[in-house]
Amino acid sequence: MxxxxxxxxxxxxxxxxxxxxxxxxxxxxxxxxxxxxxxxxxxxxxxxxxxxxxxxxxxxxxxxxxxxxxxxxxxxxxxxxxxxxxxxxxxxxxxxxxxxxxxxxxxxxxxxxxxxxxxxxxxxxxxxxxxxxxxxxxxxxxxxxxxxxxxxxxxxxxxxxxxxxxxxxxxxxxxxxxxxxxxxxxxxxxxxxxxxxxxxxxPEEDYTIPFGEADVKRTGEDATVVTLGLHVHRALEAAETLAGDGIDTEVVDLRTLVPLDTETVLESVRKTGRLVVVDEDYRSFGVTGEIVARVAEEALGDLEAVQRVAVPDVPIPYSRPLEDEVIPGVEDIEAAVRATQ
Missing domain, CATH: 3.40.50.970 (Thiamin diphosphate (ThDP)-binding fold, Pyr/PP domains)
Known part of the structure; x- marks a missing residue:
């Protein structure tokens, strides 16, 4: 990991x-x-x-x-x-x-x-x-x-x-x-x-990050949030608020989807027992479902609770309030983590 x-x-x-x-x-x-x-x-x-x-x-x-x-x-x-x-x-x-x-x-x-x-x-x-x-x-x-x-x-x-x-x-x-x-x-x-x-x-010099290696951006014991892109930062913000209420949240940044580092996700879930997957893609047939499925296949006995946070299956609205409604925010992630406890 x-x-x-x-x-x-x-x-x-x-x-x-x-x-x-x-x-x-x-x-x-x-x-x-x-x-x-x-x-x-x-x-x-x-x-x-x-x-x-x-x-x-x-x-x-x-x-x-x-x-x-x-x-x-x-x-x-x-x-x-x-x-x-x-x-x-x-x-x-x-x-x-x-x-x-x-x-x-x-x-x-x-x-x-x-x-x-x-x-x-x-x-x-x-x-x-x-x-x-x-x-x-x-x-x-x-x-x-x-x-x-x-x-x-x-x-x-x-x-x-x-x-x-x-x-x-x-x-x-x-x-x-x-x-x-x-x-x-x-x-x-x-x-x-x-x-x-x-x-x-x-670093000024060149360096590579291997594909298929997720990064644990924050360690925790009570819940695992798996996400990527913008929502890594929203998850980290949510984790700070949750920590104030005694909920210690681990944030896993996938970094690459293909290849996908399933093992890092499984290791985290086996520790916390609770999984929240957050994505800015559409909810149906997407990344959130794939991550949950892989965890269920490999670590179902360790899994106590699951939540998915994603964009509902609607076109992204132009209106600012409507766009804010459909794209997951920090509060949505907080609520999902609390729902697993």
Missing amino acids: SRAQTPPMGDRERTMSRAMVEAIAWEMERNEEVFVMGEDVADYGGIFDSTQGLLEQFGHDRIMDVPISETAFIGAAVGAAQQGMRPIAELMFTDFFGVCMDQIYNQMAKNTYMSGGAFNVPMVLMTAVGGTYNDAAQHSQTLYGTFAHLPGMKVVVPSTAYDAKGLMHSAIRDDDPVVYMFHKRLMGIGWMPAPAGPKTGV
Whole structure:
């Protein structure tokens, strides 16, 4: 089990967006086959600062703005990867996956298998997820579960700057396609303030975080909260309030969905006996159900209580009060943990 990772005190603090850019720049300097393509990734620097400053460093030949045709540029990235390059293709919003789903699922995810292993598809599909800023039903979904459900792709969801950099290094170096899903609210951009937690110490040198290793961001004895992305920070906030009432909550950050670190979850549940799974994806047929099912299969005798906290099966509303109602908040997590006691 990985414990909460505290970088050395001398490390520089970085926002999650800066940590991601540092990793991309380091890999581009190391390997000329790495390049970035997507909508507004060059001159604009990515609408969520995911590529800020890379154009000045590497030029338009390697940081490429593309037309608004997701099918075309994701397909181009797949082809480039199959020819030995290592593209990073940014799908501006994960909601747009429907436009180019054939390229993602029938090409990117399957071509290594379909070729009998004759070639790999070493590419990163980087995409923004999540709501909480009133951008309505077509720009606010999370959809972790959709990508994790489809075999052939690794799925990465960082929650801190430290994790974001290490996971990006791992993603670019991986020989399989990786879907790197970053939450807009965690990026640290000026017009969308992040909570305090995502900005962490980040080593200047390169480092990797292995896929399939969850991180226990807070240890506890009375309940296990399993979550990822933005809701790691909401769970940690809830845990502090619960501690005031004598409820000691453990918070497990999955960090990657594919591969999934089931063992860390099981170890925690065997200790606490109580499981709360929190997700910003839809409740039905998603991550919350998968985690509960795996625990039930392997540790049913240790499980005393279960709660799921997720988005109800409705489109994300534009209205701020309605959006706040459907996206799980700190109070929802607190209530779910109390219900297990």
